[in-house]
Amino acid sequence: MMLIEQTTVPATALPLDRFKAHLRLGTGFTEDGAEDALLEAFLRAAMAAIEGRTAKVILTRSFTWGVYNWRDGSRETLPVAPVTRIAELRVVDRHGTVCPCDPSSYRLERDTHFPRLAAAGTLLPSIPPGGTAEVDFDAGFGPSWDSVPPDLGQAVFLLAAHYHENRHEAALGEGHMPFGVLALIERWRRMRLTAGGAT
Structure with a gap:
C-alpha cells in the first residue's frame, strides 16, 4: 500500500495569526518574515504528527x-x-x-x-x-481552519506551541506528545474492530 499526497496546504489556509495570539506573540516580529516562517513550520509539523496519530486529514x-x-x-x-x-x-x-x-x-x-x-x-x-x-x-474536514473540529484545532496549537517552546533542544524524546494533546485527539483515533480490520 502507498499513500501519496498530491497537494499541500497553502500557507493562506494556516491559522498563523490565531497561533500567534495563542502564543501571545501578536507584536514585535521582525520585518523579514523569519519568525512567521518558523511558526508556519511548527504548525505544519504539528498537523502532520496529529494526522499520523489519528488518520484524520485536518485541512483538505x-x-x-x-x-x-x-x-x-x-x-x-x-x-x-x-x-x-x-x-x-x-x-x-x-x-x-x-x-x-x-x-x-x-x-x-x-x-x-x-x-x-x-x-x-x-x-x-x-x-x-x-x-x-x-x-x-x-x-479533509474543509479548506479553512474554521472547518476543523475545535478539539483537533486546539491539539494542533498545543503541539505546535510545545515545539516552539522546545525549539532549542536537540531532541524532544522518542515519539513524545504532551498529555493534553493525547487527550484531545483520543476520540479521533481509529480503533481495531476485528483481527483483520482497519485500525
Missing part, C-alpha cells in the same frame, strides 16, 4: 492511494478520513498500462473513521497479477 488535500490487492473484494477501507470525494479509480497492469474504471462501478461510503471504496455491484474491479489499483480522492 488530494491523495493517491495504491494497493496491490483488495482485502475485501466488495469494499475497501480508505487509509485516511474524512473522505469527501473519489475522483478516479484505475487499474494498472504489470507493464504500466492504465485502465480507468467506470465511475458507475464504484462509490464512496462516507464514515467518520472508516470511509470505504465500495463496489456499486458485487465486486470491485479485479487487480491483475503484478498490477495495482490506484484511487485518487480528496480528504
